[in-house]
Amino acid sequence: MIVCDIFNYHMSIDLKTIKHISKLSRISVDEKKAEKLAGDLNSIFEFIEKLNELKTDNVQPLTSVAETTLKLRDDEVKSKNLRDQIIKNSPQENEDYFVVPKVIE
Amino acid sequence: MSDITKQSLSELIKNIKDKKLSSTEVIKAFVERSEKSKKLNAYVTEDFSAAIDKAKKFDENPNLDLKLPGIPIAVKDLFCTKNVKTTAGSKILNNFIPTYESTVTQNIWNEGAILLGKLNCDEFAMGSSNETSFYGCVQNPIDKDLVPGGSSGGSSSAVAAQLTPITIGTDTGGSIRQPASFTGIVGLKPTYGSCSRYGIVAFASSLDQAGPMAQNVRDCALLHEVISSYDEKDSTSIDFKRNNYVKELTNNIKGKKIGIPKEYRVDAMPKEIEDLWKKGIDYVKECGAEIIDISLPHTNYALPTYYIVAPAEASSNLARYDGVKYGFRADGENLIDMYEKTRSEGFGAEVQRRIMIGTYVLSSGYYDAYYLKAQKVRKLIKNDFDEAYKKVDAILTPSTPSSAFKIGEKTNDPVSMYLNDIFTVPVNLAGLPGISIPAGHDAKGYPLGLQIIGKAFDEQNLLNIAYAMEEKIDFKNKITDWWIK
Numbered sequence: 001m002i003v004c005d006i007f008n009y010h011m012s013i014d015l016k017t018i019k020h021i022s023k024l025s026r027i028s029v030d031e032k033k034a035e036k037l038a039g040d041l042n043s044i045f046e047f048i049e050k051l052n053e054l055k056t057d058n059v060q061p062l063t064s065v066a067e068t069t070l071k072l073r074d075d076e077v078k079s080k081n082l083r084d085q086i087i088k089n090s091p092q093e094n095e096d097y098f099v100v101p102k103v104i105e
Numbered sequence: 106m107s108d109i110t111k112q113s114l115s116e117l118i119k120n121i122k123d124k125k126l127s128s129t130e131v132i133k134a135f136v137e138r139s140e141k142s143k144k145l146n147a148y149v150t151e152d153f154s155a156a157i158d159k160a161k162k163f164d165e166n167p168n169l170d171l172k173l174p175g176i177p178i179a180v181k182d183l184f185c186t187k188n189v190k191t192t193a194g195s196k197i198l199n200n201f202i203p204t205y206e207s208t209v210t211q212n213i214w215n216e217g218a219i220l221l222g223k224l225n226c227d228e229f230a231m232g233s234s235n236e237t238s239f240y241g242c243v244q245n246p247i248d249k250d251l252v253p254g255g256s257s258g259g260s261s262s263a264v265a266a267q268l269t270p271i272t273i274g275t276d277t278g279g280s281i282r283q284p285a286s287f288t289g290i291v292g293l294k295p296t297y298g299s300c301s302r303y304g305i306v307a308f309a310s311s312l313d314q315a316g317p318m319a320q321n322v323r324d325c326a327l328l329h330e331v332i333s334s335y336d337e338k339d340s341t342s343i344d345f346k347r348n349n350y351v352k353e354l355t356n357n358i359k360g361k362k363i364g365i366p367k368e369y370r371v372d373a374m375p376k377e378i379e380d381l382w383k384k385g386i387d388y389v390k391e392c393g394a395e396i397i398d399i400s401l402p403h404t405n406y407a408l409p410t411y412y413i414v415a416p417a418e419a420s421s422n423l424a425r426y427d428g429v430k431y432g433f434r435a436d437g438e439n440l441i442d443m444y445e446k447t448r449s450e451g452f453g454a455e456v457q458r459r460i461m462i463g464t465y466v467l468s469s470g471y472y473d474a475y476y477l478k479a480q481k482v483r484k485l486i487k488n489d490f491d492e493a494y495k496k497v498d499a500i501l502t503p504s505t506p507s508s509a510f511k512i513g514e515k516t517n518d519p520v521s522m523y524l525n526d527i528f529t530v531p532v533n534l535a536g537l538p539g540i541s542i543p544a545g546h547d548a549k550g551y552p553l554g555l556q557i558i559g560k561a562f563d564e565q566n567l568l569n570i571a572y573a574m575e576e577k578i579d580f581k582n583k584i585t586d587w588w589i590k
Binding site: 013017018021022024025026027028029037040041043044045047048049050051052053054056059060061062063064065066068070071073082085086088089090091092098100101102103 | 200201202204205297298311337340341343403405406408409410412413420424427428429430431432433434437438439440441442443444445446448449452457458460461462464465468475477478479480481482483484485487518519520523534535536561
């Protein structure tokens with residue numbers, strides 16, 4: 001199986017970084033979970049660092065495999081009166097609105 | 106007819122068209138077998154009584170001109186089905202009932218098929234063993250406590266165990282081909298853009314494709330013909346002329362050039378996989394095809410590229426699960442606290458891990474080093490295939506580096522789990538079609554698959570090669586019904 005080479009440079013993800021990412025991801029993590037995640041992410045990033053072996057300065061990034069230009073369409077309303085359908089799966093609603101915890105004091 | 110569930114799709118269609126079987130008889134047979142097979146945990150949601158009602162209605166005035174007249178089908182629980190719960194294998198969608206239908210499933214109903222239920226899968230299709238599903242592991246019908254592969258594990262288990270004659274899965278990095286290989290069935294990942302992604306719960310949008318899974322190549326071709334369509338609701342859907350894949354199916358592949366990439370001979374590949382590959386090469390030669398050695402030099406970089414691109418896209422796609430508009434919501438002291446608790450309690454460990462990786466590689470200061478780098482390497486990987494296809498018509502490789510493993514064997518080591526997809530991931534990164542066909546057994550009697558990779562939009566050629574090889578291989582799946590008492 002593929003074994004990653006050992007690099008001079010390897011980013012280590014510490015608990016502080018995990019806390020930062022968890023905040024950006026809007027996923028709460030406690031200490032125990034943060035430690036587990038740090039371990040997992042470090043082994044995954046060690047694996048990912050393999051890409052640094054390649055020189056890519058003159059390579060154009062691939063953004064889409066489907067080499068087509070996006071089609072244009074008329075800007076018109078096609079579906080109507082979807083309110084009930086849209087609100088139907090909401091965990092909490094009040095007639096026309098999604099209800100969330102109070103945001104403004 | 107006692108052995109209805111043993112029949113292939115093509116046989117069932119013929120029997121329904123010849124009026125030897127009614128849709129109701131067929132549906133009831135598959136429902137009955139599914140009821141007896143709960144131990145496999147292949148279904149998340151059963152829709153059996155509705156299926157029987159629909160079959161009765163079909164039989165009252167059967168339209169036998171349709172491609173799937175009154176045929177039962179259970180589908181992966183990643184496809185939105187109108188008024189039928191769709192969970193994506195996640196707790197966060199455990200109460201989600203779509204008010205719309207995915208294009209791919211709509212295409213299936215338009216041809217007369219009837220929904221049996223929704224099949225288990227890894228949570229948001231993130232996994233290679235079906236063990237990340239909130240709804241529990243799925244058993245591989247080949248042997249007890251063996252994973253069925255993933256993420257389309259409920260789908261592969263259900264087809265191999267004959268709980269449904271055919272199914273559809275989705276494939277982002279191997280999620281159709283790897284489970285097909287682990288259960289001894291055929292699975293096709295079509296060219297990116299041939300099947301609409303509308304109404305499929307999104308994982309990594311530049312890689313996701315729906316595709317058929319079946320007992321044999323012909324059935325796979327038929328289902329592909331039904332689901333492949335241009336759809337204006339998916340901006341990456343491609344408007345090209347689709348073939349009549351079944352009508353044009355032929356085992357004549359004389360003169361076709363088949364490439365053998367040397368980089369797929371990975372270290373520590375079990376000898377039986379190496380032998381299987383050699384056997385595959387002999388079979389295509391016997392069919393009159395020509396073998397050409399090729400090189401795909403960036404193969405070893407495909408997995409690391411994938412584990413940047415896929416989590417990055419996933420972290421964006423899964424931002425929509427916020428406990429506000431649909432799905433599970435946890436209580437929180439304020440809005441942010443509600444978001445954080447909802448996502449922490451609603452997503453499983455693997456999904457959280459991937460969201461974190463994706464968020465990190467897209468975060469300020471790291472974007473160029475990771476995401477942009479991966480997109481550049483992705484280009485190199487695609488270039489490898491473009492070069493190879495100047496010399497060959499298709500490429501033959503093993504589907505997976507091993508046969509199915511035991512439940513729990515790899516759950517503690519994410520990287521070793523990811524290595525399962527080493528032969529399948531490059532195909533998604535390049536947007537190409539790939540098919541896995543069962544090709545033999547290992548010493549334990551577990552099935553092994555071979556993968557054929559085609560040129561973009563050349564599914565016909567791919568299916569023809571698979572069809573010719575299938576005839577030579579003459580594979581018999583060893584299903585003992587061990588789970589039925």
